[in-house]
Amino acid sequence: MESTVLNTPLGWARIEGNSEGLTAVTILDEVPTTNEIVPEILEEAVYQLREYFEGKRREFTLKLNFSGTPFQKSVWKGLTHIPYGKTMSYLELSKQLGDPKAVRAVAAANAKNPFWVIVPCHRVVGSDGSLTGYAGGLHRKKWLLDHEQGSHQQMLF
Numbered sequence: 001m002e003s004t005v006l007n008t009p010l011g012w013a014r015i016e017g018n019s020e021g022l023t024a025v026t027i028l029d030e031v032p033t034t035n036e037i038v039p040e041i042l043e044e045a046v047y048q049l050r051e052y053f054e055g056k057r058r059e060f061t062l063k064l065n066f067s068g069t070p071f072q073k074s075v076w077k078g079l080t081h082i083p084y085g086k087t088m089s090y091l092e093l094s095k096q097l098g099d100p101k102a103v104r105a106v107a108a109a110n111a112k113n114p115f116w117v118i119v120p121c122h123r124v125v126g127s128d129g130s131l132t133g134y135a136g137g138l139h140r141k142k143w144l145l146d147h148e149q150g151s152h153q154q155m156l157f
Contacts, residue, residue: 001016001018001023002016002039002041003017003039003042004035004037004038004042004046005028005032005034005035006046008027009143010027010136011027011028011029011140012027012028012030012031012032013025013028013049014026014028014032015042015045015046015049016042017042017065018041019041020063021062021063021064022045022062022063022064022115022118023067024114024115025045025049025114025115026114026116027116027136045118048060048061049117052117053147055147055150058084058085060118062118064115064119066114067114068114069109071105072109072112074097075093075097075106076109076113076115078093078097079093079110079113079119079121080120081096082120082123084120084148085149086123087125088123088124089127089129090103090126090127090132091103091127094106107124107133110124110133111135113135117144120144122134122136122140122141122144122145123145123148
C-alpha cells in the first residue's frame with residue numbers, strides 16, 4: 001500500500017492505493033507529516049485532483065478499488081453518475097437505486113464513501129435542497145458545490 005498527501009484549498013487530502021487502484025482519498029483535519037516524493041502509482045490521482053481544484057477537470061478517470069458491502073458499492077457507483085455541478089437528494093438517489101424507502105441506508109453508505117471528491121458524495125443534498133450531513137464538514141461541502149457552480153470561492157468561511 002502506498003500513500004501520499006496533497007494540499008488542497010480545503011485542507012490536506014491523504015491518497016492511498018496499490019496496483020489494484022486507489023483504496024482511499026480522505027480529507028484530514030490536521031496537518032500531516034509530508035513526504036515530498038509521490039509514489040508513481042499515485043501520480044495520476046494527484047494530477048487529476050490538482051486539475052479538479054484548479055477548475056480544469058470535471059470527471060475523474062482513476063481506477064478505484066472499492067471495499068464495502070454490495071449495497072455500499074451500489075450507492076457509491078450511483079454517486080458517480082451525478083453530473084459535475086448538479087445535485088441530487090438522498091430520496092432521488094434511493095429511487096434511482098430502486099428502493100425509495102432506503103433513504104437512511106443510502107445516507108449511511110454515502111457517509112462511508114472512501115473516495116473524497118472523486119466519488120462525489122458532496123453532490124447529495126436534502127430533499128429541500130439544503131446542505132445536510134457531510135463527513136468532511138458542511139463548510140467543505142458548500143465550497144465544493146460552489147466550486148462546481150463556477151464561483152471558485154477562495155475562503156472557507
